[in-house]
Amino acid sequence: MDSGRKLTAQELAELALFLYQEGDSYQQQGQYYHAKVRFAQSLSVFRKLGISNETWVAALLYNLGRISVHGGENKQALAFFEASAHIQQRVGEEESVADLFQELGRAIAKIGDHALAYWLLERASRIYQAVGMQEQSNLAQKELSRVAGLTSSLEDGISPASHTHRPHEFAIQIDDQAKERFIVTVDGEVQWSTDKGPDQPLTLGLTSWQVVSIDH
Numbered sequence: 510m511d512s513g514r515k516l517t518a519q520e521l522a523e524l525a526l527f528l529y530q531e532g533d534s535y536q537q538q539g540q541y542y543h544a545k546v547r548f549a550q551s552l553s554v555f556r557k558l559g560i561s562n563e564t565w566v567a568a569l570l571y572n573l574g575r576i577s578v579h580g581g582e583n584k585q586a587l588a589f590f591e592a593s594a595h596i597q598q599r600v601g602e603e604e605s606v607a608d609l610f611q612e613l614g615r616a617i618a619k620i621g622d623h624a625l626a627y628w629l630l631e632r633a634s635r636i637y638q639a640v641g642m643q644e645q646s647n648l649a650q651k652e653l654s655r656v657a658g659l660t661s662s663l664e665d666g667i668s669p670a671s672h673t674h675r676p677h678e679f680a681i682q683i684d685d686q687a688k689e690r691f692i693v694t695v696d697g698e699v700q701w702s703t704d705k706g707p708d709q710p711l712t713l714g715l716t717s718w719q720v721v722s723i724d725h
Contacts, residue, residue, distance in 0.1 A: 515616035518558060525554040528713070529569065543575045548573055549718040553681050556689060556701055563699050567596035570679075570693075571609065572722055575616065583620045590617055592677040592693035594629060599697040605637035611649055614656070623659045630656060677724055682715045 516524065532547030552569050590613050600606045612630035634649035676694045680687040692700045693700030 516557075519594060521554055521558050525551050525558065525565075528554060529565075531678060532572070536576065541579050543715050545573065545576050545716055545720070546617075546718045548576075549681055549720045550713050552720060553689060553718075556681075563596045563697065564600065565607070566693075566699050567593045570596070571613070574613075578620060585722050586620060587617065587622055587625070588677045588679075588724055591675075592623065592679070593695050595677075595695060595697040596699065597697070598632070602636045602638075602639045604640055606644065607633045607640070607645070607649075610636070611645075611652075613651065614649075616654050618652075618659070623656050627653060627656045634659075675724075677707075677722060680721055680723050682719050682721060690723070 526645065528547045528551035530531050532544045532551060535541070535544035535547060548569050552566065555565055555569075565617045570589045570593040570604060574586045577583070577586035594610065594613055595640065597606050597609050610629045610633035614633060618626035630649050630653040632648045634653060637643070637646035637649060678692045680691065681689045681691075690702045692702075694700065
């Protein structure tokens with residue numbers, strides 16, 4: 510899939526969406542490597558749009574975290590999940606935010622970071638309560654109680670919220686070389702930098718691309 514000319518904003522938006530949808534399809538089929546490639550490409554194309562719809566980035570990071578879990582890369586998964594949560598918390602009290610926090614809390618609890626899971630489930634429950642979804646809030650509270658019993662840090666009085674006060678840095682790589690880098694701050698801002706030269710025609714095959722955490 511190549512383009513020998515500069516794409517318009519509309520074409521870039523359509524391409525980013527196509528790559529995301531194809532990545533999602535690969536993920537549902539269990540073809541995680543190809544899904545990871547497409548999500549990385551979608552993120553890079555999205556960056557070219559130069560718009561601030563960071564919810565798109567949050568969705569891509571969430572899916573990359575799910576793929577990392579399947580690959581046993583729990584440290585990478587936590588970075589993706591936590592960065593996704595940072596971005597989504599900027600949206601405010603909406604059902605979609607609570608849904609993501611609940612999914613993140615469940616996924617993170619399964620890979621053993623119970624303090625972060627507790628923080629996310631608590632926020633999900635609070636948002637559900639605020640938007641009048643009492644049944645969902647109660648469910649999140651039950652999951653919260655279950656997680657609270659699994660972590661000694663909560664019993665020792667350590668605030669789970671303090672666990673999340675760290676930025677995350679990522680690189681979009683092609684053939685293990687960084688093409689673009691970005692940081693997700695604790696306030697959920699996505700700050701981009703670039704390690705590449707002048708724009709080259711996009712080459713979007715099904716190999717070589719990936720997004721990796723480069724936290725120090």
